[in-house]
């Protein structure tokens with residue numbers, strides 16, 4: 001009996017001695033797990049992160065206009081391949097109030113319009129309600145503008161739009177946690193659409209946008 005009690009006591013003593021170390025080891029593995037699970041490590045995602053950090057100078061690519069009014073600014077709340085809902089998406093989320101005017105980031109022909117969605121929420125089941133506009137550009141790329149307001153689109157399929165033209169109003173429809181504009185560009189390659197990163201005209205020149213920063217659309221002088 002005595003022996004067992006002292007054994008238990010000894011074990012407890014050891015446990016309390018090493019408790020901080022065990023805690024650190026557990027934290028280390030949790031962080032390791034979070035990192036390996038949450039970050040998309042594909043070559044494409046890695047390239048996008050390098051672009052966002054300005055490590056790749058890809059200066060021949062088209063320069064898009066920020067898709068909101070001249071002189072206004074919005075925060076980029078999610079960038080390319082981020083940990084939240086963009087894990088496998090090269091998309092940009094601009095936080096903005098419902099009803100904010102959306103302008104074409106690039107000219108083209110309207111290929112798709114959906115504006116009958118009237119629901120939204122942070123559940124994939126809401127995805128089908130996401131109002132959107134898709135505009136085809138003349139180089140085989142197309143842009144998507146998502147989560148627009150119910151009946152909040154002012155262009156029709158087949159319309160030719162110019163860069164900076166009003167196309168609709170932002171909302172919170174579809175798979176979304178808060179009112180924002182989800183912007184994405186794809187390029188057709190070998191019969192399938194591949195997501196591509198795009199740079200934008202900012203007050204500091206043409207840049208790939210970085211998450212959590214606010215961007216103001218510069219005016220035309």
Ligand SMILES: [Zn+2]
Nearest residue numbers: 091092093182
């Ligand atoms: Zn998004």
